[in-house]
Amino acid sequence: MASIPEYYAGKNVLITGATGFMGKVLVEKLLRSCPDVKALYILVRPKAGQSMKQRVSDMMKCKLFDRVREENPDFHQKIVPISSELTQPGLSISAADVERLTACVNIVFHCAATIRFDEPLKHALQLNVIATQQLLSLAQQMHHLEAFIHISTAYANCNRRHIDEVIYPPPVEPKKLIESVEWMDDGIVRDITPRLIGDRPNTYTYTKALAECVVQQEQDKLNIGIIRPSIVGASWQEPFPGWIDNFNGPSGVFIAAGKGILRTMRANNDAVADLIPVDVVINLTLAAGWYTAVHRPKTALVYNCTTGGINPFHWGEIGEYHHVMSSFKRNPLEQAFRRPNANITSNYLINQYWILVSHKIPAFIYDLFLRLCGQKPQMMRIFNRLHKAIHLLEYFSSQDWEWNSENMSMLMGQLTPEDRKTFNFDVRQLNWPEYIENYCIGTKKYVLNEDMSDIPAARQHLRKLRNIRYAFNTLLVVFIWRVFIARSQMARNIWYFVVSLCFKFLSYFRASSTLTN
Ligand SMILES: CCCCCCCCCCCCCCCC(=O)SCCNC(=O)CCNC(=O)[C@H](O)C(C)(C)COP(=O)(O)OP(=O)(O)OC[C@H]1O[C@@H](n2cnc3c(N)ncnc32)[C@H](O)[C@@H]1OP(=O)(O)O
Ligand SMILES: NC(=O)C1=CN([C@@H]2O[C@H](COP(=O)(O)OP(=O)(O)OC[C@H]3O[C@@H](n4cnc5c(N)ncnc54)[C@H](OP(=O)(O)O)[C@@H]3O)[C@@H](O)[C@H]2O)C=CC1
Structure with a gap:
């Protein structure tokens, strides 16, 4: 049987969301570890005044690609950008591009999504569900398609405590919801959103659950794999430890704590902090692509890509042993507001007390000082935004979930010893203190672009x-x-x-x- 790099040799791969956090790591890993892949077709939209071409060229200059650039300076020749706005009919792909894609694509990785927790339902539906549906229709026209891999989230079913590797019945039939929401104006949709999402915390998890159902409906026509990562964090090993490029999830919290702004957060100390490094998710995704294409399972296989059941790490360990704080004391961020010292508590009242004493009062004093110096006050505004973000994240840090990850272990068992090393997703080997240290350094180097020579x-x-x-x-x-x-x-x-x-x-x-x- 072909190894993973042998399987991808000569294949044409279509990737959505390639300009995003996980998409970039996927592109890099494919180019580096499967050097004989034929072409990567990436669906990209123009954004913020930048053309599609400019965006792709900027993306390839990113530090993440340093290793692959060193090994193969011409790697960019394998990347074929296709203009596409996923929220538009037909994904706004030109007829010529549709023809090109349907003629040659062998495997699809669907990563694009809106991951904002406060996204209006209509837009979240448009991107996470309708665009997925449209991509599936396009995939069905592909003459040589061997596998369709959909990236979901481990929290798509966060209204359950125990989550198996199955697709649960959707909260509502996606088709019916799409039809009803189509004619409603935005105000009405906003008003009924809380009723619709029910016991889920936001439109993100709700629409990701619907998307899984839409994908499942095509399982008779396509070979499908669904990857459900939990909280995706900085890279563990590849292409180098600690790579991260955004403020999502814990990264923003770590930075806020490192800057001494965040001093308290509500989390259950005993609950599992189900972080999963981005390179682990991507290695599993590529292995699942290989397995789906080679073994063609009869029904869509779901992979819960989580750490909690295998190598658990708890929110309390971040607080109690101060992994994050001690790391930022050793490698401080520039111009911290206060010394890093965040307190994690599950008690609502204690948290409110610290918000008053350690957030609001210092912000008020600092703003007063700025006013007296004739400058514009800013700290209260920063804290208000931080509180909004933290409030949305607390749902995930205050509860415990149990994911069954048997398919992850099954997949590992299917790999050759060589592939197991190259596409390592064995999280038993993960050393949490070391990982968190590199994560914190990564936020400093790659998110805030701070120089390590400024540490003294x-x-x-x-x-x-x-x-x-x-x-x-x-x-x-x-x-x-x-x-x-x-x-x-x-x-x-x-x-x-x-x-x-x-x-x-x-x-x-x-x-x-x-x-x-
Ligand atoms: C030591 C203690 C450890 C405890 C640690 C607990 C961590 C507990 C994590 C659980 C995490 C679950 C994750 C589920 C796993 C998924 O399945 S998926 C992906 C997760 N998705 C996300 O994390 C997206 C969440 N973010 C959002 O929805 C939006 O950014 C928000 C929070 C609603 C803010 O929206 P907004 O007000 O329009 O602002 P936006 O333009 O997005 O950002 C405004 C500012 O806030 C900053 N910001 C954005 N996000 C954050 C953030 N998370 N934190 C801080 N600042 C942030 C931005 O950098 C920006 O700053 P400036 O550049 O303006 O200076
Ligand atoms: N990050 C996390 O913690 C987790 C993520 N996931 C899932 O992983 C996947 C990738 O997430 P992540 O990389 O973090 O997300 P990002 O927000 O970093 O990337 C999203 C990608 O989708 C693209 N996209 C968004 N809207 C459109 C549109 N209208 N048309 C074309 N492209 C669009 C973005 O393109 P552009 O650059 O143009 O905006 C970007 O490339 C998602 O499906 C998410 O649900 C699952 C669990 C956890």
Whole structure:
């Protein structure tokens, strides 16, 4: 049987979402580890005033491609951009491009989606469900298609506690919902959204569940694989540790904590923090593409791509052992607002207390200071945005899910020893403290584009912040002393009583230690 690189040799691959976080890693890994792949057709739209070509050329200059660029400087010749806006009829692919794709594509990876939690339902439906439907229709016209791999999310069924590798019945028949929403104006759809999504937290998980159902409906006509990653984080090993390029999920939280802005967050310390490195997801995806094409399973196979059941890591471990905080103290971010020191609690009231004391009051004081210096206040605005993001994420950090990941283990068993190394998705080998350290460094280097040579200056800045805190605390004690204690006879009596008690306690200890010696 062909190995994974042998299978992809000479194949034409179609990828949606190639300009996104996971899509880029998929393109890079295919080019690097399957060097004989024939061509990668990527569906790209023009965006933010940039043409499709410009976007693709910028993407290929990205540091992520350094390794493949070194190994094969002409790698870009294998990338064929196809102009496409997925929310438009026919995915707005030109007739000539449709002809080209249907004539040659052998395998499709569908990564594109809107992953925003606050996306209006109509738009989320358009992109996550209708575009998937349209892509499936296009796939059916492809004469040489061998596999269709759809990227879903492990949280598509987050309304369940135990999630098997099956496609659950959809909350509503997607076709009916699409037809009804079509004629409604945006206001009506907004009003009925909470009723529709029911016990799911957002339109993202809801539409991803519907998309799985749409994909399943084609399982008799296509060879389908569905990958369900949990919380996708920075790369573990490939192409280098710690690569990350966005603020989504935990990355934004880590950065906010590293900058000393985020000081408290609600999470269940005992719940599993089901992070999964992006390179693990992509290795599994490529292996699943190979397996689906070679073995042609009769029904769509679902792969829960998670770590919790195999090598669990808990939110409490991030807080308790301060993996994130200690990493940012060793490798501080530039111009931190305060020293990194975030507290994780599951208690709503304690969290609210810290939000007031450690977020709102410092933001108010800082904004006051900015106003006095004649500058525009900004901290309160930053905190409001942070609270909005955190509020949307807390659903995922406050609960526990159990995913069955048997298909992931089954797939691993099917690989040759060589493929198991090249396309490693064995998360038992993952060392969490080391991974989190590289993740934090990755946010500094690749998301914030900060230079590692500035670390001594950043450490100096943290020392300055610590001295400011000591000075502030001393001033506060003196102030409290002056205002509350020095002015009241009773407070003074209590104070002297406490001091004399401490003194007696100390004398007793000194005496007893002299006796034992
Ligand atoms: C030490 C403690 C550890 C505890 C750690 C717990 C982590 C618990 C993670 C669970 C995670 C589950 C994940 C499910 C797994 C999926 O299946 S899928 C993918 C997950 N999807 C996402 O994470 C998308 C979530 N993000 C959103 O929906 C939108 O960005 C938001 C949060 C609604 C904000 O929307 P918006 O106000 O329009 O703003 P947007 O333009 O997106 O960003 C505004 C600013 O906020 C920043 N920002 C965006 N996202 C974030 C963020 N997550 N955090 C902070 N800042 C952010 C942006 O950088 C931006 O800053 P500027 O560049 O303007 O300075
Ligand atoms: N990140 C995560 O934690 C997780 C992600 N997933 C799933 O993985 C997949 C990839 O996620 P990720 O890479 O993080 O997401 P990104 O947001 O980084 O990428 C989304 C991709 O979809 C493309 N896209 C969005 N809208 C359109 C459109 N209208 N027309 C054409 N292309 C469009 C984007 O293109 P453009 O650059 O033009 O915007 C981009 O390439 C998604 O299906 C997501 O549900 C699952 C679990 C967790």
